[in-house]
Amino acid sequence: MLQTERPVCIEFTTMLANRTGRSDTNSPLRRFLSGAMVIPTERTVCTRHHSQRGDLMAAQKPAAAQTGLSAVAFVKSNPLIPTPTEKANFRVVATMVLARLGLMTALSAPLTAGMVLKLQTLVPATSVVGTLGAITSIGALAALIFDPIFGRLSDRTTGRFGRRRLWMIFGALALAIALVAMSFATSVVLLGLFWVLGQLVGNAAVSAHTATIADQLPPTQRGKVSGAVGIAQQAAQYVAAFTAAMVAPNLLLLFLIPGIIGFVLVTLFAIVLPDKPLPRRPESESGWSTVWKTFWVSPRKHPDFAWAWWSRFLLVLANFMFTTFRLLWIQHDLGLTPVKATQVLATGVLCYTVSLIIAGQFAGWLSDRVKRRKIFIIVSAVLFGLGMFALSFATDAIHFYLAEVVLGIGFGTYVSVDLALVIDVLPNPDEAAKDLGVFNIAMTAPQVLAPGVAAWLIGVGGGQNYTVMLIGATISAIIGAALILPVKSVR
Numbered sequence: 001m002l003q004t005e006r007p008v009c010i011e012f013t014t015m016l017a018n019r020t021g022r023s024d025t026n027s028p029l030r031r032f033l034s035g036a037m038v039i040p041t042e043r044t045v046c047t048r049h050h051s052q053r054g055d056l057m058a059a060q061k062p063a064a065a066q067t068g069l070s071a072v073a074f075v076k077s078n079p080l081i082p083t084p085t086e087k088a089n090f091r092v093v094a095t096m097v098l099a100r101l102g103l104m105t106a107l108s109a110p111l112t113a114g115m116v117l118k119l120q121t122l123v124p125a126t127s128v129v130g131t132l133g134a135i136t137s138i139g140a141l142a143a144l145i146f147d148p149i150f151g152r153l154s155d156r157t158t159g160r161f162g163r164r165r166l167w168m169i170f171g172a173l174a175l176a177i178a179l180v181a182m183s184f185a186t187s188v189v190l191l192g193l194f195w196v197l198g199q200l201v202g203n204a205a206v207s208a209h210t211a212t213i214a215d216q217l218p219p220t221q222r223g224k225v226s227g228a229v230g231i232a233q234q235a236a237q238y239v240a241a242f243t244a245a246m247v248a249p250n251l252l253l254l255f256l257i258p259g260i261i262g263f264v265l266v267t268l269f270a271i272v273l274p275d276k277p278l279p280r281r282p283e284s285e286s287g288w289s290t291v292w293k294t295f296w297v298s299p300r301k302h303p304d305f306a307w308a309w310w311s312r313f314l315l316v317l318a319n320f321m322f323t324t325f326r327l328l329w330i331q332h333d334l335g336l337t338p339v340k341a342t343q344v345l346a347t348g349v350l351c352y353t354v355s356l357i358i359a360g361q362f363a364g365w366l367s368d369r370v371k372r373r374k375i376f377i378i379v380s381a382v383l384f385g386l387g388m389f390a391l392s393f394a395t396d397a398i399h400f401y402l403a404e405v406v407l408g409i410g411f412g413t414y415v416s417v418d419l420a421l422v423i424d425v426l427p428n429p430d431e432a433a434k435d436l437g438v439f440n441i442a443m444t445a446p447q448v449l450a451p452g453v454a455a456w457l458i459g460v461g462g463g464q465n466y467t468v469m470l471i472g473a474t475i476s477a478i479i480g481a482a483l484i485l486p487v488k489s490v491r
Helices: 010-020 028-034 046-059 063-067 071-077 090-119 125-155 165-183 188-216 219-247 251-272 288-294 303-323 326-333 338-370 374-391 397-424 429-458 466-482
Strands: none
Touching: 090 125, 090 165, 090 188, 090 219, 090 251, 090 326, 090 338, 125 165, 125 188, 125 326, 125 429, 165 188, 165 251, 188 219, 188 251, 188 397, 188 429, 219 251, 219 338, 219 397, 303 326, 303 374, 303 397, 303 429, 303 466, 326 338, 326 466, 338 374, 338 397, 374 397, 374 466, 397 429, 429 466
């Protein structure tokens, strides 16, 4: 059968007829060339080609254009792996929460007490504050850089094991090894090097784990489960503090036990996780634009994401300004020895954790119930700021415990809805881990800045001025609360 892939115009029909000397309008050739005779072709012939060209071009437009949606909206409504509509079962949710507890226990142990106690064996007492600030800042910088990178790699991972499973297992294992190496460090340089390595591999596991919340949970379940995950993350500080109180003289156990807890709980979650593999390999990307997109979500296109980012940044900055130097603050302002200060720290973190769990579970449940997020974040940030301010007046352990309760209520309410709000405003479901990695910069960047900012404030007026640092943290938390107000897509 005669076919054509190129349009034939009526002028060509006339020219051919003149050359052949045929003027019979009913000849098969003439009828075909003029469009009167229909023969299946890949494109419309002759005059019908011109009239239907617009339809053909419309058919070739991207699907997003045909639906009338913006490219961003089309991607969000047509992910490679659809957003779940049924609630995740208890086994998945329980192990998800436990995995977060384990990961953050391993990452919190050095910051809670391990790093301070190790440094006190390596440098003079007068150098501990500055050295601690430098090491924790560099480690947080490594987390800031590699969290989005590992998130993007996780989003694009193919294979029968799924996108997240292997990143979590090997990240947790490498973190445990790095923590053990820290206990054997014989110099500040080695201690810092192993901590940077731990932050790097630990955040490979963290970025993959955070993405499972978006992968596995429908919107109606995110508030409650995100609250439980956030509570587990904060409760990890108590597990780390309790471990320090039990084994403080033994630095090997102080670093080893949290690493083992992290690896075991993450592996348990990886085993039960229904991690669906990608149905096809994502389109390859290259060039500097890809590198830039790994670390960037446009605040102009996604303003709600940007406002939520800055709100978390300032609240986390306030939190780490205090927690980084909390043990030293207890020793200095309450006048306690390192061993006694560690015990008081463990009790204070217990008060913080219990109040955080109660407030977080209630706030997460209520947030899902009333379908609101913003008001909880605003109230939580204000409470957290008040708790920080109360610490500046603490003169004994009892006052410290009471302030920790207020901090726990505030931060528990915050973590119960913060992650759920962020997942609700994610730009692209197919890049959930990458976008959550970008958002996690708001968690890691303050860790880079907080030690330096806090150390500078502590040094105001000749040094050891922890009151100025606490007031600065209070201001940061209050501003963070205000920045959630412009978010429009979430109530």
